[in-house]
Amino acid sequence: MKLTQNIILKFATVALVFTMYSCKKETNAVSKNNATTQTDQAHPKLILTAQGVKDIRAQLGDIPIFDATLEAVKEEIDAEIALGIDTPIPVDYSGGYTHVRHKRNMIVMQKAGVLYQILDDEKYAKYVKDMLMQYEALYKTLPLHPKTRSYARGKLFWQCLNDSNWLVYVSQAYDCVYNYLSEDERVKLETNLFKPFADHISIDSPQFYQRVHNHSTWGNAAVGMIGLVMGDEELLDRALYGIKGLKLDTKEKDDDGGFLNKDGKAGFLANIEEPFSPDGYYNEGPYYQRYAMYPFLIFAEGLHNVKPELKIFEYKEGVLLKSINTLLNLSDADGDFFPLNDGQKGMSYYTSALVTAVDISYHFGIQDAGLLSIASKQDRVLLDDSGLAVALGIKNGKSEPFNKQSINLSDGPKGTQGGVAILRNDDVELVFKYAAQGSSHGHYDKLSYSLYEKGEEVIQDYGLARFVNIEQKGGGNYLKENKTWAKQTIAHNTVTQNETSHFNAKYEIGSKHHSVLNYFSSENQNVQVASAKEVNAYPGTEMLRTMAIIKDEDFEKPYVLDIMKVTSDKANKYDFPYYFLGQVVQTNFKYSVPKVLTALGDKNGYQHLFVEGTAKASSDNSKLSWLNKGKFYTLTSVTNDKDQLLFTRIGANDPEFNLRREAALMLRRKDSKNTIFVSTIEAHGSYSPVTESAINSNSNIKELKVVLDSADYTAVQITNIKGKVKLFITSNEEDSKKVKHNVKINDKNYEWSGSYYFE
Template identity: 80%
Template structure:
């Protein structure tokens, strides 16, 4: 230690003398990546008096001690996700990172030794390691079947290396850097440009991995490669990856481009919250490292502070339980309890403006990062600064400049509407323009199916995407939106979908009693304009706010329209007659229809179609202003599903044939409750006696809603002028209505 300090002084002095001395930067302080020397001192001083930090530390210590007791295993790679070697290497990276942190905080050499020993084993293996034997990936890794996982490994292991940097001798460091880290970084970057040289969550991991090891090694070449991409490498702009996404259409690459492109100015990540959560960790952990080592980059201020904004966006993209809305390829159940969100929340608190709402989420997470940011959060909670994180209605634009559609979330009491009018969302996007999902108290009322995959469950296609993800989950009919002539939006083609996006017509959450979002899409079906307006209205006489859905379609051709509602739960009652078939047949042959069994069909009786269902002790009713010849079908997911990859869940489909322009108007009510313990059913009936289209022109659509008690409300939307200032006058049934703004409600 003493000698080291003298060395450092000498070097500093030398640096003062020579203006350019890059090689001497090697003597930079360690740790400096995520932990800092000053931070470690502060942590050590507070230990024992910061409950949530102490508890996390204790847990991590137990976990790592157990692993140390088990001994080190770095098996020769052979498995896909879920298999032993995959799981083991994944575990190793996490445990090394944690052991490194423990070494710093607890100053106990056994942790440093453990990391060193494991790294040396990796070094011994890696030198001669061929490509991973499994061939399914477009970019095979060495430790794992895909470079993506190799990159995960390096992101974690860089941190471990930084923590034990000073514990290692110079010779040991040289050995590791030469035989393990540098070739490892090269393999995932220069040797795998199809993986690295892109704007894609995979590449973000790659960039962060290369950048973080670069920061620790103080290797400018690696750092630059991380920030700006591989110098001079340009990919075939028409090439595609496994998921059908373009490898690199725009030629952009590197960490900064990966911040620039996928995040909208509001912080919405183009692939959706599930992948944002996944991508978040490398974004933030590398940013933290850059902030510490290269503060001059001002990474947290980059693109108007979008990294921190994106955390706020992501938290707002979760339901009442903290589960992310499964937009695009999203696995249900992923939530802000994920470790990546512990990182996100702590970093956002520390490097942002110390939002006390974040502390309440951190308290729920019940763990913190074992670094400066985690310390700040733990202290904040300890000092009683936490306040509820109040999720409000929010509109999040999509696209690098915020002009490629977006996602609108309306919240009212326990209800949440997620309205998706975003752009394609890279290779993980679904063909579901103007679709929606609806939640009550964090439970799905009308679902977005999410992805068709069992992530990391080896028995299900190696834990990877299942073929039903393409044939079902991505198709339009799998979503609560309109399908024309049985074909998916943009022909279900990625290159077409990537060119277009819906446009916001209006978003207004200024009045809690009536909140609206409305958007138009004109390219999903050429020659057809779809305009959907959704409102959550809190109205006297209704137990809870209700959802109003107005789907207006205008076409230059005669078409068939299908509008599905994937309700969760069991059918309670309908007001129409329907037949159930003696045998079940698929509803169609392609575009996802081949996965739907037709479980029953009928026609409307009267002007309204009503369907009530029961789920988890709550009642719901869909009331729809249907036409006499509409076909009403009950569908069940699961046809042509030879490996039982799909969930056998229900849907209700309104089909209208041979029309050109048309209007679908529905109301969804949440009402009442049923308890199997008290066996009492409360308010189990709809409160709506009639839902009527009073007027429908190019410029205006007027809907009346009459309750059981006979109260009638009128809602009018101006279809072609969303200005807040515009004055409208409209005569309906000999009565004049005059109002200012895009809609009327009274």
């Protein structure tokens, strides 16, 4: 009777949305009933499998990392059970009590379900059942969430995104206790909770669901996973291909300024197709890839288990598993993801989503032994078949180091929209971004870079302006400074022309363009180079940046060579900042500090920079040395005496202390048409406050000189303090690595094949 009632209610709701839905509804009712009878014995089948449970039980007690994870989860869930169940009426934004509680509940249910299967202890099944029944009672009473800020409000949470998170986890819990429940209980839950829940985040919220966007991926996975458990083919279909027949306005935008659905694509497969490049680079960057990975992989695992015929892990040439390797490569030496675009610093491969990713990649991929060493660092595994495989691998001593090397990652669905190059040598890592816009989370920073040593930032990318889930800071959401500062070009280590951001910081324009690779070369262990061009950021201006990490026996550590060639059809003002972190140690130029700090400008991010010092640059090389976390660094930049140098500090016009007070040295060159910025950054020496000894605290470079700069070639001569001279020539129009080059510099002929010359 309840079922009928619910269908009638649903019909009423649905009629308000669009008429096609009523046809679907009937299909669904049928398939669900079929499923219920067919699959009673097959559960669990989604993530844990019946066979997997048998294998795990057989090995328990003899698989250390699995046993330890299980013990920790058991402790955690036993404590939760002791606390009792709370399913409060939703009222809060992220960080508030009801938000946190419902978020916690989804995790707790998923874990309790797993414990029931592995430990075969009914107390966990009962706990899941009791909580589900409370949700069933609650959910059917719920209107839209009272907080109105989201473009797609949920019911349990203020945004459908969080509702979807919940269903992704709870589907797993439901699968685990499926056989424990009576058919009546299942019907009750499916009819009053799961089905309407899935409908709300999809059919009722197409602006959220029917997109290519990380939000939609969660939505698709949620609908698909509950569909797999319920055996509901219609839900599965909706998950894989989107809401059939529904077209959204292609010009509408979401909260972040991204288009809702520019191309009309939707569904899980489209969400794999679009954002991942063939190299497995996710267009929004690693922070959002990490967030999106969980639904991608957990739903894929479910599909693999329940619908093996879909061959989901082979889809788009195996891009899902490939993307995990890519994501791991987008982390620094400590495992922290590079904060490209909107990325919160400190997010790392220690996050639980990456435990999922690493375990699934190991189990369903090629059993890469390097993944085992990361799993060991994570110190926990999934409590499922893949976690068992990892635990056995570690136990059997198969673990090997995960070696990150220089890598070039293409961007765009077909890999033709620029990319991200990571140069690595010893402890030095340079991340060079020449990608496409990166969807609504993209920053306006073509040809920008950040630099790391041993996992510590040397030249930083600011990341996002947000304190995720800290409710007191703007509800834990994006702060307005994300737009006014973090996304602007001047917040990044690249060229800003005439104090305006790339593409005028307009998403519509930026999302049409991408930079283009000139060349990437990592064959020579000692010279790793990436070179790329951007011609659209400022119409009429071309920027070609070539960045190298060079290991030279006369230097203590590898150093960075940075050549930014700017060609324009008119004279401009160029600003070229270096966001160094740490304490100024020395400069070779005289600077003066103002009595009063004023903002450098009034818009495009400049309004957030205080000027702390000003100088006329040196006529040949301007040098700045600084000390950060016990290491010395020196920037040497080719300058002329018309160049200005500015010490800036972030924090002007920041009425709520949302920004970090961090420094930069900015090179400003006015009235220039074509110009070139050349610099080196050396990491050198160390300082310990315990021994109080300063080792190798001075630059090893005597002179940096541009000896040729033509349309075809740029040549830079590097003289060290002992007088040894090295020459780097880069090809500015590289067609093929095979081509022979020949160039005369100061009456000497240089001939080589390949993209650059260094000797």
